Amino acid sequence: MDYFLQQLINGLTLGSVYGLIAIGYTMVYGIIGMINFAHGDVFMLSVFIALILFLLITSLFGGLAIAVALVLVLIIAMALTALWSWAIERVAYRPLRGSFRLAPLISAIGMSIFLINFVQLVQGPRNKSIPPIIEGGFEIQIGSGDITLSYKQILIILTTAVLLAAFWFIVQKTSLGRAQRACEQDRKMASLLGIDVDRTISLTFVMGAALAAVAGVLFMVQYGVVNFSDGFVPGIKAFTAAVLGGIGSLPGAVIGGLLIGLIEVFWSAYFSIDYKDVAAFSILAITLIFMPSGILGKPDVEKV
Amino acid sequence: MSEGEAKTVASDERASFSWISALRDAGFLALFTLGLSFPILAFRTRQDLWHGLVLDPRWDLVATVVAIAFFGRLSWLVVGGRVSRNVQSFATQVGEVLAPLQNYKGTFRLVGLIWLIAYPFLAVLIAGPGGALKWIDNFGIQILIYVMLGWGLNIVVGLAGLLDLGYVAFYAVGAYSTALLSTYFGLSFWICLPLAGIFAAFWGILLGFPVLRLRGDYLAIVTLAFGEIIRLVLINWVELTNGAAGISGIPRPTFFGLPFNASDEGFAAFFGLEFTPLHRLFFLFYLILALALLTNWVTIRLRRLPIGRAWEALREDDIACRSLGIDTVTTKLTAFSIGAMFGGIAGAFFAARLGFISPKSFEFMESAVILSIVVLGGMGSQVGVAIAAVAMIGGTELLRELGWLKSIFGAGFDPTQYRMLLFGMAMVGMMVWRPRGLISKREPSLVLHEKRAIGGDLVKEGQG
Amino acid sequence: MGQAAMNTGVGPALEPILRVEHLTMRFGGLLAVNDLSFDVARGQITALIGPNGAGKTTVFNCITGFYKPTSGRVALMSGGPQSDPAIAALTDSPGRSQRVGRGGVYLLERMADSEIAAQAKVARTFQNIRLFTGMTVLENLIVAQHNWLNHASGYSVLGLVGAKSFREAEAKAVEIAVAWLDCIGLKGRADDPAGALPYGDQRRLEIVRAMCTGPVLLCLDEPAAGLNPRESAELNELLLSIRDGNGTSLLLIEHDMSVVMEISDHIVVLEYGKKISDGTPDYIKNDPKVIAAYLGVEDEEVDEAEAEIEG
Structure with a gap:
């Protein structure tokens, strides 16, 4: 029982990270119907940015409390990652809007290759690791055993919850959110009604990247190590989460993320850690084949 | 455009050009570049002696990049419009000059074939026996493998319009079935080659059956997932595949039973030649050339058969196909499995060429490269795919040859590091420049009166 | 009743x-x-x-x-x-x-x-015309005869080796297609891409394409x-x-x-x-x-x- 609960907590932590990345996939797919293949690598880039910022801030302002440093890192990393994502959209996707269907996908794959190799080139191929930032946690006695709820995990789950709430507010209540939903329905009509479609799409990329940066900072706090190739697998898993939750649906992405996190952790705990990625990919395939509209997505009726 | 008109345009341009706005524009881009460079470019992380991470500032590099952005943008604003117009008009002129060459397609094909057959000999003649190894192996054989893979995938993506991001899985199936059959059962390469094709086609049907009712990007992602699953199983099923360490000691192909070695039973001894490793390379070159040409021949033949037309019709409009009584699932499966078969055969060749394979050779990046070759070439165009393979693979291989750049950029400069970086940039650039690929025209498969190519704007790219 | x-x-x-x-x-x-x-x-x-x-x-x-x-x-x-x-x-x-x-x-x-x-x-046409726009007019009508032609090509095996029986079948299919094109006056445009036809011709082509399925x-x-x-x-x-x-x-x-x-x-x-x-x-x-x-x-x-x- 205690083992199970421990894994549950671990799964929710991991799932929060996946959910945050998944939102970027689901929003972009919702608005321009494109799989932003480079999004996983944007996440990886954000981990690097966060890592460097953290080192920079702690070395410049030695006496700063860890909490303040982390908040600073979070804000700057969100801004810088958003800048990158804006630039990527501007250079690689916007010129292709309304063109050949495969072109944006190929362009996104090219962008993904570029980002991986760019980071490898400027930061080197080795793993980058930092000592644990936050240590300790609550020991909770349950029945015969103990479970640990570390401060890191609390931080991750809380940050995710708070930022998701803020994000949800933007998408539901502001004019930007309304413009996004309008573009999702009918881009041409939205532009006829005076919505700046290009700007709305750019902002969608920016928001997705900012959330990926949140995931990046949390990833750094949790694992403290990153490699230039760390974007691909979390990216695919987050995409799986988006699909599982129903692509285009924001709550779906979060639910999907949590599910994927839980499945991965329980699979590793009870079956085989070697095959945990196989499990994730299998879930992706099975979902797409048998339940392509996911948990919260709308079923797609074929227009004849 | 008459001369007078041209002058007006030029003077208009001068009138509308403002240094202030150009400077502001370039300054903005420079600032933007600075934002992108910080901190990922400005600080390099390095592990110190105590395994702590330290930061090495590199503001000089950032300054260079920002300056490049500023002056690049500025000079583009000053002369860019004129340059791009000149380039465009030059391109049209070249196009006009080259257009009549279309009529000599047969001649070109013949010349190309002769050149390909003569290539290894030319390489030896020009680079000498030692230098030719590289040109035949890294360029000739390497490129031809990708040409064959590109042609195989072209059946799936270009003709049938099915977006497959996991093509490398079939390449892996072919390579591993050859490796396992030859090392476990001692089957010869010539038996493994067709078996690899059959196994890959079988896997194509097995994987294709559940996924082929998905459309568009979803199909792409599922095929990607299957490709990764196969790779991960190859890594983790250590008892069978020896895991990440790979399988070595795969028997090399023989020339009708004559091995390419220095022994008395070897190829060289049999024909009374002096032994040289070039013999094996020549043989491998002609073998992959023959396999690639076989792929090409079968594809061209199939395109003119009902099945090939059904593939293209499926790419154009699968709903219309269903209304005409075409069984779309079977049609998609044939495309998928025939494409897989050629991938498997190429895999068998790959395994036997090096005598060693590991899961590292079958990563997603390979699928992405093959797919980009197909899309850059122009979906469905056999010639385009071949050109794209030469440009992409040959181009990145050429970077290995740029060692002399060290004398300019210093000894720490290694051009090969930029290989995949440039590859990624080229993919984006090509899509922005020519989203439909190099050759977007489609040749009709059947003619009543007169053959005319169909413009790429009418040809659809498929939904699945 | x-x-x-x-x-x-x-x-x-x-x-x-x-x-x-x-x-x-x-x-x-x-x-x-x-x-x-x-x-x-x-x-x-x-x-x-x-x-x-x-x-x-x-x-x-x-x-x-x-x-x-x-x-x-x-x-x-x-x-x-x-x-x-x-x-x-x-x-x-x-x-x-x-x-x-x-x-x-x-x-x-x-x-x-x-x-x-x-x-x-039972053949049909569509409200928003669904021709194979990137294929020629003739190809559209040949694709409509896919099932029997595919059978005649020995599911591609005979066709791949260029068997005479298949070539005859294909000639027959072209004959049927040309007869229908004659009927709507589009024989002269047989080698044009279907997407390049005027709207009215596309409508009629879609109808005769459906008729080619018999x-x-x-x-x-x-x-x-x-x-x-x-x-x-x-x-x-x-x-x-x-x-x-x-x-x-x-x-x-x-x-x-x-x-x-x-x-x-x-x-x-x-x-x-x-x-x-x-x-x-x-x-x-x-x-x-x-x-x-x-x-x-x-x-x-x-x-x-x-x-x-x-x-």
């Missing part, structure tokens, strides 16, 4: 090739087609009309297998009259079709779209949409020649009354997924329910018409 044979306003019931009974199609909460029954007479032109959103295209999609109806039976009687007991027996069995002599009974609601076209020989029933979804009067007249001619020359039965959805009234032998009127009238053009023209629902009436007349319907 089933309910479907109910024929308001026409004389003796005609021998049907297609019998739609109690067809219902529900999309979530929306009832697009509600307990619809009608017949399509063999060798005649039947028109399905009704205001926008009446569910006409949904009926088409149910007949041609693109949608699976929620309930109801769609029976195609190919080759000649089929006995009611035979149809009933097939309905009770799990089977989808029963061959009788040269024809047979097909329960279309149990079959998939491509099977309906390939086996039951259908017993041809379903046309708004064939006259977007045509000018001259093109409409040419279309009428083509449809009549298909009915008379090939013995193919036609079912069409149409808004253009000049086409409907001129060539239809029989008209079925839908509104809100229900049949409101069924009969000859003359009968339909004078049916107050149709006038009220379809042709548009003044407000007071609507009340009157509603009273009439209710009563």
Whole structure:
């Protein structure tokens, strides 16, 4: 029982990270119907940015409390990652809007290759690791055993919850959110009604990247190590989460993320850690084949 | 455009050009570049002696990049419009000059074939026996493998319009079935080659059956997932595949039973030649050339058969196909499995060429490269795919040859590091420049009166 | 006689090739087609009309297998009259079709779209033209003959080696295609991409492409949409020649009354997924329910018409 609960907590932590990345996939797919293949690598880039910022801030302002440093890192990393994502959209996707269907996908794959190799080139191929930032946690006695709820995990789950709430507010209540939903329905009509479609799409990329940066900072706090190739697998898993939750649906992405996190952790705990990625990919395939509209997505009726 | 008109345009341009706005524009881009460079470019992380991470500032590099952005943008604003117009008009002129060459397609094909057959000999003649190894192996054989893979995938993506991001899985199936059959059962390469094709086609049907009712990007992602699953199983099923360490000691192909070695039973001894490793390379070159040409021949033949037309019709409009009584699932499966078969055969060749394979050779990046070759070439165009393979693979291989750049950029400069970086940039650039690929025209498969190519704007790219 | 044979306003019931009974199609909460029954007479032109959103295209999609109806039976009687007991027996069995002599009974609601076209020989066109735009006019018509050609190519094996039997079959297919192109005056454009044709020619090409599958029933979804009067007249001619020359039965959805009234032998009127009238053009023209629902009436007349319907 205690083992199970421990894994549950671990799964929710991991799932929060996946959910945050998944939102970027689901929003972009919702608005321009494109799989932003480079999004996983944007996440990886954000981990690097966060890592460097953290080192920079702690070395410049030695006496700063860890909490303040982390908040600073979070804000700057969100801004810088958003800048990158804006630039990527501007250079690689916007010129292709309304063109050949495969072109944006190929362009996104090219962008993904570029980002991986760019980071490898400027930061080197080795793993980058930092000592644990936050240590300790609550020991909770349950029945015969103990479970640990570390401060890191609390931080991750809380940050995710708070930022998701803020994000949800933007998408539901502001004019930007309304413009996004309008573009999702009918881009041409939205532009006829005076919505700046290009700007709305750019902002969608920016928001997705900012959330990926949140995931990046949390990833750094949790694992403290990153490699230039760390974007691909979390990216695919987050995409799986988006699909599982129903692509285009924001709550779906979060639910999907949590599910994927839980499945991965329980699979590793009870079956085989070697095959945990196989499990994730299998879930992706099975979902797409048998339940392509996911948990919260709308079923797609074929227009004849 | 008459001369007078041209002058007006030029003077208009001068009138509308403002240094202030150009400077502001370039300054903005420079600032933007600075934002992108910080901190990922400005600080390099390095592990110190105590395994702590330290930061090495590199503001000089950032300054260079920002300056490049500023002056690049500025000079583009000053002369860019004129340059791009000149380039465009030059391109049209070249196009006009080259257009009549279309009529000599047969001649070109013949010349190309002769050149390909003569290539290894030319390489030896020009680079000498030692230098030719590289040109035949890294360029000739390497490129031809990708040409064959590109042609195989072209059946799936270009003709049938099915977006497959996991093509490398079939390449892996072919390579591993050859490796396992030859090392476990001692089957010869010539038996493994067709078996690899059959196994890959079988896997194509097995994987294709559940996924082929998905459309568009979803199909792409599922095929990607299957490709990764196969790779991960190859890594983790250590008892069978020896895991990440790979399988070595795969028997090399023989020339009708004559091995390419220095022994008395070897190829060289049999024909009374002096032994040289070039013999094996020549043989491998002609073998992959023959396999690639076989792929090409079968594809061209199939395109003119009902099945090939059904593939293209499926790419154009699968709903219309269903209304005409075409069984779309079977049609998609044939495309998928025939494409897989050629991938498997190429895999068998790959395994036997090096005598060693590991899961590292079958990563997603390979699928992405093959797919980009197909899309850059122009979906469905056999010639385009071949050109794209030469440009992409040959181009990145050429970077290995740029060692002399060290004398300019210093000894720490290694051009090969930029290989995949440039590859990624080229993919984006090509899509922005020519989203439909190099050759977007489609040749009709059947003619009543007169053959005319169909413009790429009418040809659809498929939904699945 | 089933309910479907109910024929308001026409004389003796005609021998049907297609019998739609109690067809219902529900999309979530929306009832697009509600307990619809009608017949399509063999060798005649039947028109399905009704205001926008009446569910006409949904009926088409149910007949041609693109949608699976929620309930109801769609029976195609190919080759000649089929006995009611035979149809009933097939309905009770799990089977989808029963061959009788040269024809047979097909329960279309149990079959998939491509099977309906390939086996039951029901061809269709689409409201928004679905040609293979990047293929030539000729290729479009050859693709339509895929099934028998593919068989003749020995499922590509004979074709790959260039067997004579296949080359002969292909020549035959080209001959059929050219005959149809002659019929619509497009032989000269056989090697042009279908997407480059003018709109009216695309419409007619789509119709002859469907005819190249050799259908017993041809379903046309708004064939006259977007045509000018001259093109409409040419279309009428083509449809009549298909009915008379090939013995193919036609079912069409149409808004253009000049086409409907001129060539239809029989008209079925839908509104809100229900049949409101069924009969000859003359009968339909004078049916107050149709006038009220379809042709548009003044407000007071609507009340009157509603009273009439209710009563």
